[in-house]
Amino acid sequence: MAATIDYFFAPQSPWTYLGHDRFVRLAREHGASVRLRPIDLGKIFPVSGGLPLPKRAPQRQAYRLVELRRFSEHLGVPLHVQPRFFPVAGDDAARLVVAVDQHDGSDAALRIGGAVLRAVWAEERNIADAAVLADLLAENGLPPERLAQSREAPVQQRYDGHTAAAIEAGVFGGPSYVVDGEIFWGQDRLDFLQRRLEQISN
Numbered sequence: 001m002a003a004t005i006d007y008f009f010a011p012q013s014p015w016t017y018l019g020h021d022r023f024v025r026l027a028r029e030h031g032a033s034v035r036l037r038p039i040d041l042g043k044i045f046p047v048s049g050g051l052p053l054p055k056r057a058p059q060r061q062a063y064r065l066v067e068l069r070r071f072s073e074h075l076g077v078p079l080h081v082q083p084r085f086f087p088v089a090g091d092d093a094a095r096l097v098v099a100v101d102q103h104d105g106s107d108a109a110l111r112i113g114g115a116v117l118r119a120v121w122a123e124e125r126n127i128a129d130a131a132v133l134a135d136l137l138a139e140n141g142l143p144p145e146r147l148a149q150s151r152e153a154p155v156q157q158r159y160d161g162h163t164a165a166a167i168e169a170g171v172f173g174g175p176s177y178v179v180d181g182e183i184f185w186g187q188d189r190l191d192f193l194q195r196r197l198e199q200i201s202n
Contacts, residue, residue, distance in 0.1 A: 008039050008174055015186055027197075096137075
């Protein structure tokens with residue numbers, strides 16, 4: 001029996017970046033299908049008690065940088081803890097992932113999603129710039145028309161639907177991996193997700 005994982009994430013999230021490749025490997029190892037659900041955290045936080053980064057207490061902001069550095073070193077994943085283009089609006093990149101998912105399937109969407117995350121945190125590129133998104137499509141062998149399609153109403157509707165589904169599921173941050181209604185929040189919960197997938201496959 002193969003699991004289905006709802007993958008709720010924001011494409012500008014460092015924690016999503018740190019866990020993305022491991023999550024993709026884990027899902028493939030267990031034959032799980034992935035439903036990519038990019039979400040708008042700006043709509044999630046107000047209903048779940050979260051705060052955007054600039055509004056968090058200075059102590060929390062400082063500790064976040066410590067943890068990012070720790071995880072980057074521990075996992076061997078290159079990361080600029082204060083990249084050149086951050087904070088950055090993630091909506092355009094999220095819609096691009098949705099468009100690729102819609103037209104090219106989840107594997108392609110996982111690929112462009114990973115590329116977007118690396119662009120922010122490893123390569124210090126501006127994912128709010130349409131030219132950067134076009135370059136990422138080309139670098140990943142995906143059709144250039146996906147960028148124009150990402151601006152169409154059906155993609156926005158799907159993006160809004162993913163955010164609404166996250167709220168309905170009780171998701172309050174990203175990344176969140178949801179299996180049969182059970183939420184695993186954060187890349188540091190991937191071990192628990194692995195155990196859950198093993199239970200399903202056995």
